[in-house]
Amino acid sequence: MAVQEIHLNADFTGELHKSLRGDQFSVAPADLQTYAIDQGPVSDYQEPLAVVWAESIADVQTVVRAAAAHNVPLVTRGAGTGVSGGAHATRGSVVLNLTRMNRILEINAADEIARVEPGVINGDLNTAVAEHGLMFAPDPASFKISTVGGNIATNAGGLRCAKYGVTRDAVLALDVVMADGSLIHTGHRTFKGVAGYDLTSLFVGSEGTLGIVVGATVRLKYLPTIVRTLAVFFPDVQSAAAGVLALGKARVQPCILELLDGASLHELDFHNGSNLASRGTALLLIQFDGLAAEQEETVAATALEGLGGVASREDPAEAQRLVDLRRNNRGLDVDAENRVGEDVAVPRSQLVHYITALAEMAVRHGVDLQVIAHAGDGNLHPTFSVPTFEPARIAALNAALDESIDKALELGGTITGEHGIGQYKLRWLPLEQASQVLEIQRNIKALFDPQGILNPGKAIAA
Numbered sequence: 001m002a003v004q005e006i007h008l009n010a011d012f013t014g015e016l017h018k019s020l021r022g023d024q025f026s027v028a029p030a031d032l033q034t035y036a037i038d039q040g041p042v043s044d045y046q047e048p049l050a051v052v053w054a055e056s057i058a059d060v061q062t063v064v065r066a067a068a069a070h071n072v073p074l075v076t077r078g079a080g081t082g083v084s085g086g087a088h089a090t091r092g093s094v095v096l097n098l099t100r101m102n103r104i105l106e107i108n109a110a111d112e113i114a115r116v117e118p119g120v121i122n123g124d125l126n127t128a129v130a131e132h133g134l135m136f137a138p139d140p141a142s143f144k145i146s147t148v149g150g151n152i153a154t155n156a157g158g159l160r161c162a163k164y165g166v167t168r169d170a171v172l173a174l175d176v177v178m179a180d181g182s183l184i185h186t187g188h189r190t191f192k193g194v195a196g197y198d199l200t201s202l203f204v205g206s207e208g209t210l211g212i213v214v215g216a217t218v219r220l221k222y223l224p225t226i227v228r229t230l231a232v233f234f235p236d237v238q239s240a241a242a243g244v245l246a247l248g249k250a251r252v253q254p255c256i257l258e259l260l261d262g263a264s265l266h267e268l269d270f271h272n273g274s275n276l277a278s279r280g281t282a283l284l285l286i287q288f289d290g291l292a293a294e295q296e297e298t299v300a301a302t303a304l305e306g307l308g309g310v311a312s313r314e315d316p317a318e319a320q321r322l323v324d325l326r327r328n329n330r331g332l333d334v335d336a337e338n339r340v341g342e343d344v345a346v347p348r349s350q351l352v353h354y355i356t357a358l359a360e361m362a363v364r365h366g367v368d369l370q371v372i373a374h375a376g377d378g379n380l381h382p383t384f385s386v387p388t389f390e391p392a393r394i395a396a397l398n399a400a401l402d403e404s405i406d407k408a409l410e411l412g413g414t415i416t417g418e419h420g421i422g423q424y425k426l427r428w429l430p431l432e433q434a435s436q437v438l439e440i441q442r443n444i445k446a447l448f449d450p451q452g453i454l455n456p457g458k459a460i461a462a
Contacts, residue, residue: 118149
């Protein structure tokens with residue numbers, strides 16, 4: 001059966017043209033193609049009918065009100081760095097781009113907060129607040145190009161999660177345009193506040209399905225003046241994973257605790273000319289900050305050397321190089337039909353069991369495997385791949401992916417630690433959440449977005 005062609009509603013575009021400039025609206029084929037997807041796997045490619053660039057809250061309200069009046073689906077996006085398809089265009093949709101709303105509205109060093117528009121780049125915010133001796137702690141690998149609004153939409157994590165938590169822990173208040181175009185404010189400027197239901201936390205991680213974040217008040221942390229970095233190489237990845245619990249028993253608190261297996265080290269060496277794989281089969285990259293950093297580094301080195309690790313105290317330049325290599329690792333495993341990176345989390349006590357199970361299932365299914373992890377909070381990014389696109393190979397890849405999800409859940413884990421559900425992981429959501437919970441989520445969606453126009457087909461199971 002032929003799919004019925006959908007055309008852009010003329011009344012909808014007419015309303016936008018009354019309020020927006022010509023360079024804020026595009027139906028150019030190049031723009032439609034550019035903004036059709038994010039960096040997640042694409043199973044149902046759809047080009048949007050148009051792309052709109054908002055430059056103010058009033059612009060967003062204009063677009064949302066017109067969309068509500070004419071039942072036009074809206075997919076809100078920032079830099080498009082998401083990897084679960086949360087910003088993929090859906091059939092008949094218009095992409096609402098917020099990257100031009102990129103002002104830092106306030107930095108209050110005394111209160112340790114900043115107010116920002118959603119298009120502010122994470123790295124730019126950190127550069128600005130560093131002048132005050134502060135930092136915005138969430139630091140996804142894409143921090144140089146990802147927006148704070150995007151970080152909020154997915155509840156992004158990053159390397160510093162081990163000590164400072166995820167984006168939700170740094171968001172105090174939000175300005176949100178609702179599905180009818182009205183504007184609400186949630187939360188507070190204070191670190192504490194329990195008045196009413198916590199709507200701020202509900203919006204964080206909702207992937208633009210409940211409302212459109214147009215402003216945020218975020219909590220800042222002290223920028224550490226003392227930082228110490230350990231690179232600890234192990235003969236096998238299981239020993240490195242066991243080192244995570246050893247650090248816990250030693251009662252030290254890294255700000256960064258990253259694990260890379262041998263295959264990941266080899267790939268980083270291949271692309272960057274480094275020599276990491278010659279130093280061991282697995283790496284724990286550990287960073288401590290604060291006044292006790294040097295003491296914690298010594299305790300950690302002793303604990304990990306007891307497990308067979310070879311610890312190297314890195315000078316600041318080499319430490320920065322190693323951290324940058326780890327951040328850039330995600331850029332080496334961009335998802336494709338024959339290569340998919342996962343984002344599961346398991347209890348830290350299950351890290352060794354899960355990594356061992358991943359290796360076994362990769363061999364059994366005949367697929368290649370790389371494992372990197374934010375090991376400090378049990379969040380793993382195993383990447384499965386096959387060398388060709390033959391149907392049998394792709395089937396083996398998908399079987400390994402499904403089994404990796406099943407095993408994570410069996411061990412008490414979750415199907416996504418920080419990347420979100422988006423489009424790609426909807427198939428697995430009912431495996432983790434009971435039907436009653438899924439129904440509650442659908443009811444919440446219906447309450448906030450009764451027409452279903454905000455990022456339809458994402459984040460929650462239909």
